[in-house]
Amino acid sequence: xxxxxxxxxxxxxxxxxxxxxxxxxxxxxxxxxxxxxxxxxxxxxxxxxxxxxxxxxxxxxxxxxxxxxxxxxxxxxxxxxxxxxxxxxxxxxxxxxxxxxxxxxxxxxxxxxxxxxxxxxxxxxxxxxxxxxxxxxxxxxxxxxxxxxxxxxxxxxxxxxxxxxxxxxxxxxxxxxxxxxxxxxxxxxxxxxxxxxxxxxxxxxxxxxxxxxxxxxxxxxxxxxxxxx
Amino acid sequence: xxxxxxxxxxxxxxxxxxxxxxxxxxxxxxxxxxxxxxxxxxxxxxxxxxxxxxxxxxxxxxxxxxxxxxxxxxxxxxxxxxxxxxxxxxxxxxxxxxxxxxxxxxxxxxxxxxxxxxxxxxxxxxxxxxxxxxxxxxxxxxxxxxxxxxxxxxxxxxxxxxxxxxxxxxxxxxxxxxxxxxxxxxxxxxxxxxxxxxxxxxxxxxxxxxxxxxxxxxxxxxxxxxxxx
DNA sequence: TGACAAAGTGTTCAAAATACACTAACATAG
DNA sequence: CTATGTTAGTGTATTTTGAACACTTTGTCA
Numbered sequence: 217x218x219x220x221x222x223x224x225x226x227x228x229x230x231x232x233x234x235x236x237x238x239x240x241x242x243x244x245x246x247x248x249x250x251x252x253x254x255x256x257x258x259x260x261x262x263x264x265x266x267x268x269x270x271x272x273x274x275x276x277x278x279x280x281x282x283x284x285x286x287x288x289x290x291x292x293x294x295x296x297x298x299x300x301x302x303x304x305x306x307x308x309x310x311x312x313x314x315x316x317x318x319x320x321x322x323x324x325x326x327x328x329x330x331x332x333x334x335x336x337x338x339x340x341x342x343x344x345x346x347x348x349x350x351x352x353x354x355x356x357x358x359x360x361x362x363x364x365x366x367x368x369x370x371x372x373x374x375x376x377x378x379x380x381x382x383x384x385x386x387x388x389x390x391x392x393x394x395x396x397x398x399x400x401x402x403x404x405x406x407x408x409x410x411x412x413x414x415x416x417x418x419x420x421x422x423x424x425x426x427x428x429x430x431x432x433x434x435x436x437x438x439x440x441x442x443x444x445x
Numbered sequence: 446x447x448x449x450x451x452x453x454x455x456x457x458x459x460x461x462x463x464x465x466x467x468x469x470x471x472x473x474x475x476x477x478x479x480x481x482x483x484x485x486x487x488x489x490x491x492x493x494x495x496x497x498x499x500x501x502x503x504x505x506x507x508x509x510x511x512x513x514x515x516x517x518x519x520x521x522x523x524x525x526x527x528x529x530x531x532x533x534x535x536x537x538x539x540x541x542x543x544x545x546x547x548x549x550x551x552x553x554x555x556x557x558x559x560x561x562x563x564x565x566x567x568x569x570x571x572x573x574x575x576x577x578x579x580x581x582x583x584x585x586x587x588x589x590x591x592x593x594x595x596x597x598x599x600x601x602x603x604x605x606x607x608x609x610x611x612x613x614x615x616x617x618x619x620x621x622x623x624x625x626x627x628x629x630x631x632x633x634x635x636x637x638x639x640x641x642x643x644x645x646x647x648x649x650x651x652x653x654x655x656x657x658x659x660x661x662x663x664x665x666x667x668x669x670x671x672x673x674x
Numbered sequence: 675t676g677a678c679a680a681a682g683t684g685t686t687c688a689a690a691a692t693a694c695a696c697t698a699a700c701a702t703a704g
Numbered sequence: 705c706t707a708t709g710t711t712a713g714t715g716t717a718t719t720t721t722g723a724a725c726a727c728t729t730t731g732t733c734a
Contacts, residue, residue: 217451217452218449218450218451219449219450219451219452219453219454220447220448220449220450221447221448221449221450221454222446222447222448223446223448223493224448224496225448225450225454225455225456225457226454226457226494226496227454228454228455228457228537264452265455265526265537267453267455267535268528269528270526270527270528271524271526271537272526292523292524294521295500295521295524295539297494297499297500297501297539298499299497299498299499306496308457308494308500308539310524310526310537377712378712378713379711379712394692394693394694395712395713395714396693396694396695396713396714396715397691397692397693399713399714400714400715401691418700418701418710418711419700419701419702419709419710419711420699420700420701420702420709420710420711420712421698421699421700421701421710421711421712421713422699422700422701422711422712423711423712423713424712424713606681607681607682608680608681623723623724623725624681624682624683625682625683625684625724625725625726626722626723626724628682628683629683629684630722647679647680647731647732648678648679648680648731648732648733649678649679649680649681649730649731649732649733650679650680650681650682650729650730650731650732651680651681651730651731651732652680652681652682653681653682
């Protein structure tokens with residue numbers, strides 16, 4: 217089963233930068249390559265685009281195949297087309313980034329990945345191809361975007377405390393935020409739904425739980441509201 | 446001269462949304478297609494990527510071939526990969542957008558374009574492929590970007606008056622701006638170099654000319670300065 | 675020289691961002 | 705049962721920024 221074209225074509229791939237968050241750090245999901253080139257090296261999950269799927273579908277498929285992760289917020293990042301970026305042949309790769317809740321998504325390495333694991337964004341191993349560059353650009357984009365779009369909620373569990381939310385922003389933006397000002401601002405946006413629940417199993421005063429209110433968000437959006445941290 | 450691959454591949458193209466500005470309007474550069482599909486229809490300049498050029502090089506080459514325009518600020522916009530976007534076969538297109546000074550760049554339709562012309566952004570004809578969507582996204586991106594990055598200067602002649610600069614922002618953002626506040630802000634940024642020249646051939650008081658000071662801009666950038674209109 | 679046309683120029687008010695520290699609630703250990 | 709430790713939760717004063725607003729100056733041209 218081969219195909220013939222009149223002119224040569226680059227091969228087209230997708231790569232995914234998946235962000236997760238735990239108590240300690242902002243993390244990126246990497247796979248260990250099971251095949252050449254760069255066999256054994258860590259890389260972003262990704263692979264070639266098939267003819268019957270969109271770019272985003274390809275990204276989701278590869279992610280599921282290689283790491284078991286599905287159901288996530290995906291956004292196109294940038295397309296990388298440098299000529300020598302793949303040593304085998306010309307490959308142009310459309311990169312996506314995604315945010316997931318680390319605890320809800322258990323990893324399962326599969327197919328052509330030997331292993332899959334989370335790495336702290338400020339302690340990434342050397343990556344295959346130009347994936348270090350891609351990861352760096354994704355991180356920059358995330359930092360830029362999180363301040364004016366409420367995307368960070370994807371990183372948290374459904375129910376979270378204001379402190380968790382604040383720490384999420386602190387970890388992504390890599391700067392301290394004043395607790396009172398943060399609460400004033402975030403509650404003032406009317407974007408969160410206050411729940412009748414508090415934390416359990418903590419050895420101190422339990423904090424109130426909140427959840428992101430999608431409906432309120434959509435209403436605000438329509439009115440041209442600008443979310444800003 | 447044909448090539449054979451083990452698996453089918455999408456064809457890879459680039460498209461360019463080139464913005465220009467005249468006294469009246471913000472404009473986009475279109476070409477009239479000289480070949481099927483959509484022969485005779487207006488479309489964004491663009492074409493297929495060759496194996497020995499990067500994506501950006503391909504965009505610049507096509508732009509030059511089809512419109513004569515060269516030496517411009519180009520930035521990647523988005524990659525379009527919907528399955529039926531080209532009726533012939535699967536084509537994935539990396540879109541770029543560019544800003545040029547309309548008066549310095551004379552158009553010359555060539556190769557597979559029948560004609561090239563500027564169209565006001567709020568009066569575009571129906572376009573071939575999904576190019577209307579691409580143009581819409583580019584315009585949105587330009588509006589979003591121009592307020593926090595000094596890219597709009599590319600649309601003006603090298604030497605310009607503060608009124609021209611203000612009108613540029615008003616046309617892009619599509620809202621009036623207060624003259625005194627605008628001047629205070631833009632001069633306060635220390636981004637412009639005041640020239641010892643004024644307008645000539647105007648039938649009223651001549652305005653002072655300024656130019657964008659690239660050096661000052663780079664210094665401010667390094668210090669993490671955020672330009673904002 | 676008078677009328678026209680755009681250039682150029684400050685102040686006031688309102689809103690938003692920032693800096694800042696203590697009390698309340700709950701869990702746990704002694 | 706009480707003292708200690710840990711995080712939750714809360715308000716005000718100050719500074720900075722954004723927004724509204726109108727008249728005088730300079731030059732051209734009839």
